[in-house]
Amino acid sequence: MSKLQPIRGTHDLLPDAMRQHRHVVETARATAGRYGYQEAATPIFEATEVFARTLGDTSDIVTKEMYTFETKGGDRITLRPENTAGVARAFISNGLQQNLPLKYFYAGPMFRHERPQKGRQRQFHQIGIELLGVAEPLGDIEVIAAGAAILDALGIRHLTKLELNTLGDTESRDGYRAVLVDYFTQHLDKLSEDSCERLDRNPLRILDSKNPGDREVVAGAPLFSDHLTDAARDYFAEVCAGLSAIGVDYDLNPRLVRGLDYYCHTAFEFTTEALGAQGAVIAGGRYDGLIAQMGGPPTPGIGWAGGIERLTMLSNPHAPAPRPVAIVPIGEAAQARALMLAEDLRRAGYTVELGYSGNLKKRMRRADQQNARAALLIGEDELAAGKATLRDFDSGEQSDLDLDTLVDALAAYR
RNA sequence: GCGGAUGUAGCUCAGUUGGUUAGAGCACCUGGUUGUGGUCCAGGGGGUCGCGGGUUCAAAUCCCGUCAUUCGCCCCA
Numbered sequence: 001m002s003k004l005q006p007i008r009g010t011h012d013l014l015p016d017a018m019r020q021h022r023h024v025v026e027t028a029r030a031t032a033g034r035y036g037y038q039e040a041a042t043p044i045f046e047a048t049e050v051f052a053r054t055l056g057d058t059s060d061i062v063t064k065e066m067y068t069f070e071t072k073g074g075d076r077i078t079l080r081p082e083n084t085a086g087v088a089r090a091f092i093s094n095g096l097q098q099n100l101p102l103k104y105f106y107a108g109p110m111f112r113h114e115r116p117q118k119g120r121q122r123q124f125h126q127i128g129i130e131l132l133g134v135a136e137p138l139g140d141i142e143v144i145a146a147g148a149a150i151l152d153a154l155g156i157r158h159l160t161k162l163e164l165n166t167l168g169d170t171e172s173r174d175g176y177r178a179v180l181v182d183y184f185t186q187h188l189d190k191l192s193e194d195s196c197e198r199l200d201r202n203p204l205r206i207l208d209s210k211n212p213g214d215r216e217v218v219a220g221a222p223l224f225s226d227h228l229t230d231a232a233r234d235y236f237a238e239v240c241a242g243l244s245a246i247g248v249d250y251d252l253n254p255r256l257v258r259g260l261d262y263y264c265h266t267a268f269e270f271t272t273e274a275l276g277a278q279g280a281v282i283a284g285g286r287y288d289g290l291i292a293q294m295g296g297p298p299t300p301g302i303g304w305a306g307g308i309e310r311l312t313m314l315s316n317p318h319a320p321a322p323r324p325v326a327i328v329p330i331g332e333a334a335q336a337r338a339l340m341l342a343e344d345l346r347r348a349g350y351t352v353e354l355g356y357s358g359n360l361k362k363r364m365r366r367a368d369q370q371n372a373r374a375a376l377l378i379g380e381d382e383l384a385a386g387k388a389t390l391r392d393f394d395s396g397e398q399s400d401l402d403l404d405t406l407v408d409a410l411a412a413y414r
Numbered sequence: 415g416c417g418g419a420u421g422u423a424g425c426u427c428a429g430u431u432g433g434u435u436a437g438a439g440c441a442c443c444u445g446g447u448u449g450u451g452g453u454c455c456a457g458g459g460g461g462u463c464g465c466g467g468g469u470u471c472a473a474a475u476c477c478c479g480u481c482a483u484u485c486g487c488c489c490c491a
Contacts, residue, residue, distance in 0.1 A: 005481090005482070008481095008482075008483095064415075064489095065489080065490090081490095082490095082491085110491080112489090112490080112491095114488095114489070114490075115415080115416090115487095115488085115489095116483085116484090117484070117485065117486080118484075118485075119490095119491080120489090120490075120491085124491070125491090126491060127491095128491090194487085194488070205489095210487080210488095211487095269491095276485075276486085277485080277486065277487085278490075278491075279490095280490065280491055281491070282491075283490080283491060284491095304491095305491055306491060307490090307491030308491085309491085310491060311491090326451095328449095328450080330449055330450090331449090359448080359449095360448095360449055360450055361447080361448095361449090361450065361451080363450090363451090364450050364451040364452095365450095365451050365452085366451085367451065368451040368452055369451085369452095372451090375450080375451080377449075377450070379449060380449090381449085389449090389450090391450070391451085393451070393452080396451090396452090398450090
């Protein structure tokens with residue numbers, strides 16, 4: 001490694017990329033705001049147990065993907081691999097149970113020690129929303145609708161499809177898990193090595209396997225829908241009906257499961273074919289047991305997270321860079337006047353570039369490279385006449401303007 | 415963590431029976447135009463061939479290792 005390189009799986013967001021990134025965040029923030037979600041931020045690191053306890057001892061995130069460090073004081077802290085546990089912790093820490101329901105939007109970096117590939121980084125960024133304190137299907141519907149609305153606002157809804165499933169309540173899931181383990185145990189010889197391991201840790205995951213052999217076995221597996229309690233079945237039916245009523249199309253996917261332990265009832269993913277192996281752009285579900293499990297007052301919750309980098313890859317280049325007006329002094333006498341003029345225009349709301357050095361040609365070229373809309377030339381002639389020469393870069397036309405009234409005369413270039 | 419592919423100029427890439435000073439396009443700089451950008455013309459700068467070892471008279475080229483990127487698996491946003 002002869003050159004200084006960024007840490008594996010991390011990327012710089014230089015201005016071009018940053019504008020796309022910000023466009024996704026701003027679009028999401030504005031759209032979520034119309035659904036009543038206010039932005040909040042929790043720290044990017046938490047006590048390790050915040051994640052270790054909540055995500056489940058068997059999840060890959062906890063077992064091998066967390067960035068965990070020991071502080072000088074001997075505490076163990078972890079860079080957040082996702083944000084739901086942090087929001088839940090904040091809810092408990094701040095005693096917010098008096099203020100339910102709570103609706104939060106967030107955006108920020110997350111960290112997972114994974115093998116990088118397309119659409120997968122070690123430091124990546126997520127937007128997300130969390131709805132706490134609502135146990136009704138209306139909550140699920142609103143949260144999913146907000147996700148669809150954001151994809152729509154980004155112009156990429158048509159590149160995705162919404163996959164929907166229910167993981168039922170605890171009673172349903174425990175019952176189904178037992179039946180499933182039974183079934184797969186009878187077909188152990190046909191299961192892949194990975195899936196044999198999943199049988200112990202998280203048998204539901206086998207349903208999601210891409211292995212062709214596994215898929216054959218899965219095809220004959222008992223269906224979750226046959227093992228739902230009446231309450232869980234009714235709940236899911238209401239969610240589906242609500243989505244249909246507001247025109248949010250979805251596909252039922254009985255194989256859709258979640259990697260994290262705290263999910264129940266509704267699970268959903270907005271997926272795309274356009275990003276290779278990383279299909280999920282927004283994913284989430286209901287987590288009614290999470291807050292109680294962390295020691296807080298039993299409080300239902302539902303939310304989702306979306307990968308900003310993945311959303312950016314789907315979006316067309318948007319957010320163009322601002323086009324400045326360039327001020328080009330000619331000769332030393334004009335320098336001082338140019339500085340004052342630049343400041344006046346900036347205070348009046350113009351985007352202004354004042355070349356730092358170089359001759360006229362160089363400054364004009366630099367202005368062109370900055371995609372300036374126009375250049376204001378100030379030389380001896382102009383100074384003597386109290387004027388500036390305005391050159392429009394798009395049309396190539398030039399005109400004289402009075403220095404005194406420039407702020408108004410330039411209005412078209414603001 | 416596992417498997418495949420790839421690392422040559424700032425960027426995209428040429429460069430095979432190993433053989434002198436390693437090339438192109440774009441970008442950059444200078445001049446043609448000492449008060450005018452974009453096009454055009456002429457010229458110019460820039461490369462420890464990812465890094466470290468090995469084979470050889472000779473390595474960008476062959477071998478080993480290593481790091482990185484990338485595609486897939488696993489997992490997930």
